[in-house]
Amino acid sequence: MPQKISQNNDEKAASTPPRPFEPRLKIVSRVATHAETIRFIMDEIEMRYGIVPSASLSAKLLKAFEHLPLAEFDEWADHMSNLSAADPQWLNLVAGLSTQETYFNRHPGLLNRLRNKIFPELIERAEKDGSYQVRILAVGCATGEEAYDLSFLLLEALHEAGHATLDAGGAIVVQPPWSIEVIGSDVSRQAMEIGAAAIYSDHWLGSFQGINQKMWRFFEGAQAPREDWVPGARYWQVKHFARRHVRFQHCNPIAGVPPVTDCDLTVCRDIMAYFDGEGWPKAQQMLAGSLKPGAVLVLAEAGNWKLETHRQREIAS
Numbered sequence: 363m364p365q366k367i368s369q370n371n372d373e374k375a376a377s378t379p380p381r382p383f384e385p386r387l388k389i390v391s392r393v394a395t396h397a398e399t400i401r402f403i404m405d406e407i408e409m410r411y412g413i414v415p416s417a418s419l420s421a422k423l424l425k426a427f428e429h430l431p432l433a434e435f436d437e438w439a440d441h442m443s444n445l446s447a448a449d450p451q452w453l454n455l456v457a458g459l460s461t462q463e464t465y466f467n468r469h470p471g472l473l474n475r476l477r478n479k480i481f482p483e484l485i486e487r488a489e490k491d492g493s494y495q496v497r498i499l500a501v502g503c504a505t506g507e508e509a510y511d512l513s514f515l516l517l518e519a520l521h522e523a524g525h526a527t528l529d530a531g532g533a534i535v536v537q538p539p540w541s542i543e544v545i546g547s548d549v550s551r552q553a554m555e556i557g558a559a560a561i562y563s564d565h566w567l568g569s570f571q572g573i574n575q576k577m578w579r580f581f582e583g584a585q586a587p588r589e590d591w592v593p594g595a596r597y598w599q600v601k602h603f604a605r606r607h608v609r610f611q612h613c614n615p616i617a618g619v620p621p622v623t624d625c626d627l628t629v630c631r632d633i634m635a636y637f638d639g640e641g642w643p644k645a646q647q648m649l650a651g652s653l654k655p656g657a658v659l660v661l662a663e664a665g666n667w668k669l670e671t672h673r674q675r676e677i678a679s
């Protein structure tokens with residue numbers, strides 16, 4: 363049986379915040395400007411979530427807060443500085459600031475490789491080791507499209523391998539003793555709520571802008587989940603046979619603790635740019651902790667991100 367990677371370090375990290383922070387003392391005599399307070403907020407965000415201060419982040423904050431009188435803005439900044447990373451006020455702010463761009467069938471080259479090469483290998487291995495189980499983690503999956511893509515493709519691969527059947531309605535049904543599980547995680551709880559509902563709209567072509575004809579088999583028409591959703595848009599829900607294999611679990615990668623362990627595959631696509639020099643080792647620790655030995659890690663992003671050598675050894679052994 364595959365061995366589980368020791369979680370000792372992760373457990374330690376779970377009991378401590380990413381980096382210690384002291385409540386900020388209110389500096390009554392300070393004469394701040396909007397720009398200074400924005401810089402302060404960016405530092406507080408970096409400390410809690412590892413998101414690097416940048417010109418675009420600064421511009422977003424300025425747009426959000428420039429209408430506030432400086433004294434009020436400053437008071438709010440003081441208030442926020444006393445709240446932990448897990449506080450909903452911070453989580454909502456970060457969710458609003460993060461780019462949650464995602465859609466079905468994003469990066470089809472990568473998905474094709476997973477479907478045609480990696481998934482058949484994972485299935486073969488699960489058959490050989492007698493676990494008959496494939497578990498996948500999608501880190502930073504935003505509103506869930508990526509997690510569902512992975513479940514669609516894994517179901518197809520399982521069907522192709524003869525471990526799932528097609529029922530009369532076209533549903534792909536996994537045959538016992540096989541089980542598959544895709545866990546989507548994100549720092550934004552709001553995004554994950556959308557993922558859990560699995561209802562997406564074609565507004566501005568959002569979630570469906572990259573979809574191909576074949577993929578519509580996984581969707582059925584749905585009601586808008588909230589009345590305030592965009593009028594005129596159409597909605598689709600991921601069909602039950604596919605969404606039953608997907609669940610969502612909150613995770614802030616720079617806490618260093620994976621949301622789940624013993625994964626056969628962890629995909630981390632288009633989120634590494636959010637981590638700075640101190641956040642990245644913690645995120646690596648989290649990624650390594652999520653995998654079982656010999657599992658596959660996909661880091662997909664423009665940029666030159668490399669896994670530290672000792673993490674590579676940790677995953678391989």
Ligand SMILES: C[S@@+](CC[C@H](N)C(=O)[O-])C[C@H]1O[C@@H](n2cnc3c(N)ncnc32)[C@H](O)[C@@H]1O
Nearest residue numbers: 411460462463464502504549615631632633636
């Ligand atoms: C551009 S989206 C990528 C979505 C998806 N992985 C994809 O490739 O389609 C970036 C996601 O990273 C998440 N994110 C940003 N900073 C994060 C952090 N410090 N910890 C965890 N997730 C973060 C955001 O909430 C957002 O959902």
